[in-house]
Amino acid sequence: MNYPWPEIxxxxxxxxxxxxxxxxxxxxxxxxxxxxxxxxxxxxxxPHIKTHKIPAIARQQLKAGAVGINCQKVSEAxxxxxxxxxxxxxTYNILGAAKLKRLKALNERVARLAVVADxxxxxxxxxxxxDGAKPLAVLVECDTGGKRCGVQxxxxxxxxxxxxxxxxxxxxxxxxxxPAIGGAAQVEAFITRAMELLAAKGIDCxxxxxxxxxxxxxxxxxxxxxxxxxxxxxxxxxxxxxAGHCTADDLAMHILATVVSRPAPDRAVLDAGSxxxxxxxxxxxxxxxxxxFDGARIVSLSEEHAVVDLKDCRSAFPEVGQMVRIVPNHTxxxxxxxxxxxxxxxxxxxxxxxxxxxxxxx
Amino acid sequence: MNYPWPEIxxxxxxxxxxxxxxxxxxxxxxxxxxxxxxxxxxxxxxPHIKTHKIPAIARQQLKAGAVGINCQKVSEAxxxxxxxxxxxxxTYNILGAAKLKRLKALNERVARLAVVADxxxxxxxxxxxxDGAKPLAVLVECDTGGKRCGVQxxxxxxxxxxxxxxxxxxxxxxxxxxPAIGGAAQVEAFITRAMELLAAKGIDCxxxxxxxxxxxxxxxxxxxxxxxxxxxxxxxxxxxxxAGHCTADDLAMHILATVVSRPAPDRAVLDAGSxxxxxxxxxxxxxxxxxxFDGARIVSLSEEHAVVDLKDCRSAFPEVGQMVRIVPNHTxxxxxxxxxxxxxxxxxxxxxxxxxxxxxxx
Numbered sequence: 001m002n003y004p005w006p007e008i009x010x011x012x013x014x015x016x017x018x019x020x021x022x023x024x025x026x027x028x029x030x031x032x033x034x035x036x037x038x039x040x041x042x043x044x045x046x047p048h049i050k051t052h053k054i055p056a057i058a059r060q061q062l063k064a065g066a067v068g069i070n071c072q073k074v075s076e077a078x079x080x081x082x083x084x085x086x087x088x089x090x091t092y093n094i095l096g097a098a099k100l101k102r103l104k105a106l107n108e109r110v111a112r113l114a115v116v117a118d119x120x121x122x123x124x125x126x127x128x129x130x131d132g133a134k135p136l137a138v139l140v141e142c143d144t145g146g147k148r149c150g151v152q153x154x155x156x157x158x159x160x161x162x163x164x165x166x167x168x169x170x171x172x173x174x175x176x177x178x179p180a181i182g183g184a185a186q187v188e189a190f191i192t193r194a195m196e197l198l199a200a201k202g203i204d205c206x207x208x209x210x211x212x213x214x215x216x217x218x219x220x221x222x223x224x225x226x227x228x229x230x231x232x233x234x235x236x237x238x239x240x241x242x243a244g245h246c247t248a249d250d251l252a253m254h255i256l257a258t259v260v261s262r263p264a265p266d267r268a269v270l271d272a273g274s275x276x277x278x279x280x281x282x283x284x285x286x287x288x289x290x291x292x293f294d295g296a297r298i299v300s301l302s303e304e305h306a307v308v309d310l311k312d313c314r315s316a317f318p319e320v321g322q323m324v325r326i327v328p329n330h331t332x333x334x335x336x337x338x339x340x341x342x343x344x345x346x347x348x349x350x351x352x353x354x355x356x357x358x359x360x361x362x
Numbered sequence: 363m364n365y366p367w368p369e370i371x372x373x374x375x376x377x378x379x380x381x382x383x384x385x386x387x388x389x390x391x392x393x394x395x396x397x398x399x400x401x402x403x404x405x406x407x408x409p410h411i412k413t414h415k416i417p418a419i420a421r422q423q424l425k426a427g428a429v430g431i432n433c434q435k436v437s438e439a440x441x442x443x444x445x446x447x448x449x450x451x452x453t454y455n456i457l458g459a460a461k462l463k464r465l466k467a468l469n470e471r472v473a474r475l476a477v478v479a480d481x482x483x484x485x486x487x488x489x490x491x492x493d494g495a496k497p498l499a500v501l502v503e504c505d506t507g508g509k510r511c512g513v514q515x516x517x518x519x520x521x522x523x524x525x526x527x528x529x530x531x532x533x534x535x536x537x538x539x540x541p542a543i544g545g546a547a548q549v550e551a552f553i554t555r556a557m558e559l560l561a562a563k564g565i566d567c568x569x570x571x572x573x574x575x576x577x578x579x580x581x582x583x584x585x586x587x588x589x590x591x592x593x594x595x596x597x598x599x600x601x602x603x604x605a606g607h608c609t610a611d612d613l614a615m616h617i618l619a620t621v622v623s624r625p626a627p628d629r630a631v632l633d634a635g636s637x638x639x640x641x642x643x644x645x646x647x648x649x650x651x652x653x654x655f656d657g658a659r660i661v662s663l664s665e666e667h668a669v670v671d672l673k674d675c676r677s678a679f680p681e682v683g684q685m686v687r688i689v690p691n692h693t694x695x696x697x698x699x700x701x702x703x704x705x706x707x708x709x710x711x712x713x714x715x716x717x718x719x720x721x722x723x724x
Contacts, residue, residue, distance in 0.1 A: 003437070004460060004724050016460045016724050050665060072666045073633075075365070092633075092666065093622040095683050098366060098378045118623055121682040148662075148669055149623045149631050260455040261480055261511045269511050271435075271454075275698050276723050279642045300510075303412060303694060304434045304454065304723065307510055320483040321457045332665060336637050337698070339721055359701055361638050361666065362366050362378050 005340050010349040013323060015342065017258040018272035020334050022235060024345040026252035028060070033250075034216060034233050035064040041220040046070050046089060046209070048231030051332040053357035054341060055083035057234065068112065070211075070229045074102050075360035077110075083356065086111040089209070091141070091176065091229070093122045093149065099362065100129035107136055116141040116176055118149045123163050123170070130169030137173040138164050139207060144190045145180035154193035161194075161203055174207025174226075181214045181243065184221035191224040214243035237331035238289055239282045253334065254291060254325040257306065259318050268296075268317050270306040272326060275337060277301065280330040291325040293317055298326070367702050372711040375685060377704065379620045380634035382696050384597060386707040388614035390422070395612075396578060396595050397426040403582040408432050408451060408571070410593030413694040415719035416703060417445035419596065430474065432573075432591045436464050437722035439472075445718065448473040451571070453503070453538065453591070455484045455511065461724065462491040469498055478503040478538055480511045485526050492531030499535040500526050501569060506552045507542035516555035523556075523565055536569025536588075543576045543605065546583035553586040576605035599693035600651055601644045615696065616653060616687040619668065621680050628673040630658075630680075634688060635666040637699060642692040653687040655679055660688070 004016035012021065038045035047061040048070040058069050058080065068087025071077040077088050088110050094103055107113050107130070114137035117123045123138070130136045140160045143150030151157045157175055165172040175194055179187045191208050198205045210222050211229035219228040232239075235253040236246045257272035270290075277288050279301055287298040287306065295312035306326075310317050318324055328334050335341065335355055343351045366378035374383065400407035409423040410432040420431050420442065430449025433439040439450050450472050456465055469475050469492070476499035479485045485500070492498045502522045505512030513519045519537055527534040537556055541549045553570050560567045572584050573591035581590040594601075597615040598608045619634035632652075639650050641663055649660040649668065657674035668688075672679050680686055690696050697703065697717055705713045 002440075014460075016458070018723055078364075093682075095620060095622060096378070098376075118625060119682055122622075125683070143625055147629070148625075148664065148667055150625055152625060258457060260457060260484075263480060263505055263510075263512055263514060267509070269455075272723075274640070274642065274695055275721075278636070279640060279695075280636065281641070302510065303698075305510055320455075320481055321487070333636055333641075336665075337721065337723075359637075359699065361380055361633075361635075361699075 003339070005352045006342060006349045008349055008351060012256065012344055012347050012349070015256055017256050017323065018276040019256045019342055020253055020338060021256055021342045021344050023252045024343050024350055026250060027234065030234055030236060030250055030252060031061055031064045034230060035066065037217055038219065038228055039065060043219055043225060044227035046227050046229045047234065048072070048229050049080060049357070050076065051231035051234050051335060052341070053335050053355045054353045055080060055356055056353050058085065061234070067227065070231070073360060073362055074099050074106065075362040076357045077106060078102065079357040079360060081106055081110050088112070089114045091116050091178070093118060095122060095125055100125060104129055107134055113137065114139060114173055117160065117164065118151050120160065120163060123160065123167065127167035127170055132169040135169055135171040137171050139174050139176040139209060140164065142175050142177045142190055142194065144177045144187045145183040146178050147180070148178065150177060154190055154197055157194040158197035158201065161198055162201060165203055172203065174205050174209065176209040178211045179215070181212070184215060184218055188222045188224055191222070195224065213240060214245050216245060232332055235331040238284065238327050238329045251327055253328060253331045255288070255328060255334065257324050257326055259320050259322050259324065262320055266309060266311040268308040268310060270308060270324060271304065272306050273304040274301045275303050276334070277306065277326065277328055278330065278333040278337065280333055282329045284329050288329055289327040291327055293324070365701070367714045368704060368711045370711055370713060374618065374706055374709050374711070377618055379618050379685065380638040381618045381704055382615055382700060383618055383704045383706050385614045386705050386712055388612060389596065392596055392598060392612055392614060393423055393426045396592060397428065399579055400581070400590055401427060405581055405587060406589035408589050408591045409596065410434070410591050411442060411719070412438065413593035413596050413697060414703070415697050415717045416715045417442060417718055418715050420447065423596070429589065432593070435722060435724055436461050436468065437724040438719045439468060440464065441719040441722060443468055443472050451476045453478050453540070455480060457484060457487055462487060466491055469496055475499065476501060476535055479522065479526065480513050482522065482525060485522060485529065485532070489529035489532055494530045497531055497533040499533050501536050501538040501571060502526065504537050504539045504552055504556065506539040506549045507545040508540050509542070510540065512539060516552055516559055519556040520559035520563065523560055524563060527565055534565065536567050536571065538571040540573045541577070543574065546577060546580055549584045550586055553584070557586065575602060576607050578607060594694055597693040600646065600689050600691045613689055615690060615693045617650070617690060617696065619686050619688055621682050621684050621686065624682055628671060630670040630672060632668040632670060632686060633666065634668050636663045637665050639663065639668065639688065639690055640692065640695040640699065642695055644691045646691050650691055651689040653689055655686070
């Protein structure tokens with residue numbers, strides 16, 4: 001079976017739909033903008049590669065000045081280690097013999113590898129697996145309001161850091177958080193207090209890693225952070241425009257789709273369903289935005305169909321066989337649905353990259 | 363990079379998470395139950411392979427008595443044609459030169475191929491692409507309340523059937539619908555009226571194809587339907603239990619996950635996020651059900667984390683490092699996230715099958 005990836009030089013209008021496509025110039029501008037901001041404010045920038053899962057894009061990010069990359073799972077990191085990346089932070093609690101064994105192998109071949117931990121159980125597992133030949137760098141993950149993983153208080157952070165530092169095969173490398181949107185003050189307060197407690201114990205805290213694309217351009221409001229991690233900024237999506245992180249001109253990803261039916265005057269059906277867009281709502285009441293057709297709303301998704309409600313659409317919606325562009329609610333999850341990503345400039349395909357880490361959830 | 367697919371004979375407790383797994387006995391029972399029901403009620407049964415996307419499972423379905431298979435897109439059908447399937451219905455409006463060319467190639471090699479159409483634009487495209495050497499079978503898709511694709515009235519169905527029948531390269535093969543849940547009476551009324559109109563024009567309507575898993579066991583309430591199509595029934599999911607289609611004992615798919623954090627007494631984090639479960643809510647207010655822990659609710663998903671709210675959980679939830687089983691809200695979309703599917707019986711892996719049609723959205 002022959003997947004319909006386009007040749008370089010193909011006009012976008014000839015692409016077989018549904019297909020996510022990335023605007024090269026907007027991609028490059030997003031990469032440069034984030035890096036310039038972090039440079040201006042004295043923060044190291046560490047892009048999260050989950051949004052693209054493509055080594056070539058991560059290389060663009062490093063070339064712009066990123067200090068290294070952020071992966072979410074061991075298997076995702078392995079793909080990037082295979083591609084030669086030598087500074088990888090895995091922001092996940094790694095548990096179980098199989099994953100620890102793979103992590104040990106990674107630590108042998110990745111010059112600068114680090115992981116996170118938010119509990120004694122995780123630290124114990126890491127400590128048992130690492131024997132000290134090349135200590136594993138561990139950051140204590142702190143819950144500064146995101147209410148996902150993380151120790152709950154600066155005191156707990158200090159205690160876990162001490163346990164980490166006491167393990168011969170581990171190296172306490174600092175603290176990390178994935179904050180709530182708009183939570184800069186909480187992050188700063190947590191980091192500051194944790195550092196006080198650690199200093200009182202004579203423990204150095206060289207890395208204070210903050211994260212998130214929504215508040216990327218507010219990272220300077222957390223002066224104590226040394227680095228910022230962000231993934232979504234590289235392509236952007238509807239949720240990033242809503243968060244005030246970017247404008248519509250910074251949207252690099254669109255999903256090209258074809259109108260396959262106009263069953264009624266106020267209804268259109270597109271060939272991009274949840275298997276091309278995902279059902280991620282991210283707080284929106286519809287499943288994506290059809291570019292250029294204000295008031296058209298993708299009100300429901302089947303796996304291979306998008307049903308568009310046109311009753312409030314102010315322009316004449318395209319007819320059967322015509323192409324539209326959809327802005328996804330959430331860009332990162334689209335990358336994980338496809339094996340390759342198409343890039344374009346001036347309406348022409350420039351390259352097609354393997355999404356090398358697609359499906360790496362372990 | 364070496365994906366952690368388990369060997370045959372591996373105990374489930376050793377599987378690297380997150381991992382969807384299929385109970386062989388429940389799978390076989392689901393296949394048999396649907397086939398027996400259809401046989402009892404004189405309906406041909408045509409499974410929709412989108413739920414598993416695995417040729418070996420489709421072969422099990424054919425062996426049980428299915429008349430052929432249902433695919434949703436041309437590229438999905440190509441994978442199954444490659445695997446030797448000779449009776450394929452593609453329930454999609456096929457448009458554009460590239461897809462029509464691939465459809466023509468399929469028609470040459472698939473003994474019994476059929477597609478649907480719900481507009482003159484689609485029929486015109488099909489008619490222009492097919493030259494009559496081997497006519498393409500076309501079913502007119504009817505909207506009987508599902509409000510997705512389909513002609514809106516029996517009169518419109520008759521008109522489109524006439525246009526189809528008039529094209530030398532096409533063969534009008536009947537009508538088809540994907541109904542609203544609980545819409546049997548509407549389906550029967552539409553089919554009956556459409557057949558009257560067609561008979562009055564001397565047009566035979568041999569196939570009347572109904573569909574959907576929720577109402578699979580009410581298919582006898584549509585006496586005029588000759589066949590029933592269903593996908594989800596093969597694995598089942600939380601939405602099928604809610605619809606009364608099956609019980610919890612018929613749930614063949616679970617996603618194995620590990621508790622990676624217990625940050626607070628009323629919170630747990632699992633390693634199965636939207637990239638293992640999808641964000642499909644299907645009307646539920648939470649993202650999946652943790653088997654055996656009533657009151658535990660997956661209240662939010664990140665891409666690689668599930669946050670579980672334990673405040674109403676009546677049992678002691680597992681600790682960091684322990685495994686849980688998640689019943690997905692929607693099984694079909696999980697298959698599309700992974701490259702392989704693990705099967706088991708009595709807690710032991712029996713086989714690992716390539717999800718051959720993963721990602722085939724064109």
